[in-house]
Every structure is written in structure tokens, then in C-alpha cells.
Amino acid sequence: MNVESNALPIRKLDADDMPLLMELEAAAWAGPLRASEATIRRRLALGHTMLGAIDGDALAGTLCFTETSQDPLVRADFPTNFDAFASLPRSEPVHSLYAYNLCVRPSHRGGNTAIRLLKEMEHHGRRLGARWLIGDGRCSAYAGSSGDEDDDDQVRSDPRFRATIDRWNETGIRPPLEKIIRDPLLRLHYRVYDCEFLYVMPDFFPQDAASGGFRVISAKDLKK
Numbered sequence: 001m002n003v004e005s006n007a008l009p010i011r012k013l014d015a016d017d018m019p020l021l022m023e024l025e026a027a028a029w030a031g032p033l034r035a036s037e038a039t040i041r042r043r044l045a046l047g048h049t050m051l052g053a054i055d056g057d058a059l060a061g062t063l064c065f066t067e068t069s070q071d072p073l074v075r076a077d078f079p080t081n082f083d084a085f086a087s088l089p090r091s092e093p094v095h096s097l098y099a100y101n102l103c104v105r106p107s108h109r110g111g112n113t114a115i116r117l118l119k120e121m122e123h124h125g126r127r128l129g130a131r132w133l134i135g136d137g138r139c140s141a142y143a144g145s146s147g148d149e150d151d152d153d154q155v156r157s158d159p160r161f162r163a164t165i166d167r168w169n170e171t172g173i174r175p176p177l178e179k180i181i182r183d184p185l186l187r188l189h190y191r192v193y194d195c196e197f198l199y200v201m202p203d204f205f206p207q208d209a210a211s212g213g214f215r216v217i218s219a220k221d222l223k224k
């Protein structure tokens with residue numbers, strides 16, 4: 001497939017796009033992981049940017065982020081859970097983009113929508129002169145997706161990956177890259193950005209059973 005010729009347009013979304021956002025949220029995320037309309041409105045009011053890939057009257061995918069003056073390398077200041085991470089108000093000077101909620105509608109998976117959304121955020125960060133692109137990477141290979149009717153993810157549990165995450169969490173010693181990118185989503189981040197992985201965050205998103213509640217924080221240094 002010539003993916004570029006099929007590339008869907010990407011634009012910034014706003015409160016007028018709420019019906020599209022809610023519909024995508026229900027299509028792309030299993031129940032416990034969905035954001036409510038009130039939460040999405042609050043994030044927009046905090047100054048977050050929501051990029052949407054548009055397919056006709058529907059959203060094929062989104063990627064959301066906040067522009068922040070935070071330095072992600074200061075571990076003590078890093079948000080300790082997803083709610084805090086996705087509730088940071090926009091702040092200046094913009095040093096980092098903290099990204100969350102990368103998702104693609106199941107019918108549109110397997111194309112290049114996720115990659116194009118990530119690349120669009122990179123362009124945005126470079127235009128602003130930001131230093132870091134930060135992502136809270138799900139790591140569904142930890143326990144595997146449930147396969148429930150509600151859950152379109154098809155990530156298998158990987159006991160070796162799980163042991164890597166548990167050891168990283170226990171010792172604080174970052175594992176070698178090849179062990180981290182056994183997980184498909186973390187591999188996607190690495191492939192798109194050539195990023196590093198800063199932290200393993202326990203209890204970051206406890207409802208995310210596939211990831212054992214963990215998130216792995218990815219970091220792309222735009223000055224490298």
C-alpha cells in the first residue's frame with residue numbers, strides 16, 4: 001500500500017469536536033481506560049493540544065499533549081500517575097511536550113496513522129523550540145490484553161518482558177534497550193523517535209491491567 005497517498009489529514013481538535021472525540025474514545029479504548037467528556041473538556045481548558053487524523057466524518061486517531069516548562073529529567077518533579085501527567089496545565093517557556101492518549105480506531109489500525117500523529121507532534125515540538133517529547137508508554141506485553149469483546153488490542157503477555165519490568169521497578173536499574181522494546185508499543189515509540197526510556201512508573205494507571213498498572217516513560221531529545 002502506498003501509505004502516503006492514503007494519508008489522512010491531521011488537524012488540531014477543539015471543544016466543537018467533542019462528539020468525534022467521544023466516539024473515538026469508545027471505539028479505541030476498553031471501558032476502564034476511557035476518558036469522560038468532562039475530563040476531555042478539562043484537558044482542553046488546561047490548554048492541551050489534541051491532534052486528530054480525520055477520515056470523512058470520523059476521527060481515525062488522536063494524540064494529545066500538553067506543552068510544559070517542566071524538565072522531565074528532574075525525577076522528583078515528574079508526575080507520579082496518569083491523572084497528574086494528563087492534567088498539567090500548559091506552561092511557558094515550553095521545554096517539553098508531555099503526550100498521552102495515542103490511539104487509532106480499530107478499523108484503521110495497521111496503517112501509518114499512529115506514526116503520522118507522532119511525527120506531527122515532533123514537527124510541532126521542533127517549531128516551538130522544545131527540547132523533549134515525552135510519552136507515557138503503555139506496556140501491554142506485561143500481562144497481555146484481555147481479548148474481551150470490549151478490548152480490540154491484541155498484545156500477548158510476554159513473561160520475559162514482565163520480568164524485565166519487575167526487575168527495573170525493584171532495582172531502579174534501567175534494563176538494556178532490547179529488553180524494553182520487546183513490547184510492541186514501546187518498540188513503536190523507539191522506531192518512530194529513536195527515543196530513550198527514562199522511568200518505569202508503577203501504579204501510574206492502575207486500571208490498565210494489560211500493563212500491570214505500569215507505564216514506561218519515553219523521551220525524545222529534539223536537540224540531539
Ligand SMILES: CC(C)(COP(=O)(O)OP(=O)(O)OC[C@H]1O[C@@H](n2cnc3c(N)ncnc32)[C@H](O)[C@@H]1OP(=O)(O)O)[C@@H](O)C(=O)NCCC(=O)NCCS
Pocket residue numbers: 028029101102103104105108109110111112113114115136137138140152153154155184185187188
Ligand atoms: C497503539 C496503537 C495506536 C497502534 O496503532 P496501529 O495503527 O495499530 O499501529 P501500526 O499498525 O502502525 O503498528 C505499529 C506498531 O504498533 C504495534 N501495535 C499494534 N497493535 C498494538 C497494540 N494494540 N498495542 C500496542 N502496540 C501495538 C505493532 O506491533 C507495530 O509495531 P511492530 O511493527 O514493531 O510490531 C493502536 O493499536 C491503539 O490505538 N491501541 C489502543 C490504544 C493504546 O493502547 N494506545 C497506546 C497508548 S500509550
